[in-house]
């Protein structure tokens with residue numbers, strides 16, 4: 001893989017706008033009523049100092065090329081499930097090189113270090129990727145008009 005490092009995205013990073021614009025373009029429709037500005041400020045609050053919430057970015061030099069987050073909540077119809085792997089995104093020209101896998105591993109480490117023994121995600125179409133990374137299907141449901149699968153990852157300390 002071309003030189004990629006995985007780092008924490010801190011709230012006052014210059015890269016917050018860039019990364020928020022990716023995830024707003026991809027998932028903004030799941031946040032009805034959000035504008036690009038309100039979404040970006042909510043995203044900035046998800047960039048915690050450590051633990052839950054946290055956002056990580058894959059960097060190529062000084063350029064972010066991918067992201068993944070650890071959030072307390074990601075599905076308002078399942079408030080009992082926490083925490084969540086969320087917002088896994090890699091720029092199209094950087095896909096297929098294992099960058100998402102590295103971001104997901106980093107989020108898993110953060111969840112373990114925060115004392116969690118399991119965590120969750122939901123996906124409409126990436127079940128295969130997550131299955132290969134040790135996730136298992138928990139439930140299929142319709143969420144905000146889309147058929148999705150909730151998946152579970154058992155974590156080992």
Ligand SMILES: CC(C)(COP(=O)(O)OP(=O)(O)OC[C@H]1O[C@@H](n2cnc3c(N)ncnc32)[C@H](O)[C@@H]1OP(=O)(O)O)[C@@H](O)C(=O)NCCC(=O)NCCS
Nearest residue numbers: 088089090094095096097098099100101102122123126129
């Ligand atoms: C889904 C997504 C995050 C995957 O990112 P990625 O960096 O390409 O993922 P990875 O490279 O870690 O794994 C993807 C594939 O590349 C393969 N791969 C991993 N390392 C590789 C390498 N060094 N060389 C070639 N292929 C590799 C993986 O086996 C995997 O195979 P698959 O296509 O059969 O699943 C990316 O396609 C994306 O951003 N999609 C849009 C947003 C989205 O759907 N996010 C997930 C929401 S749940």
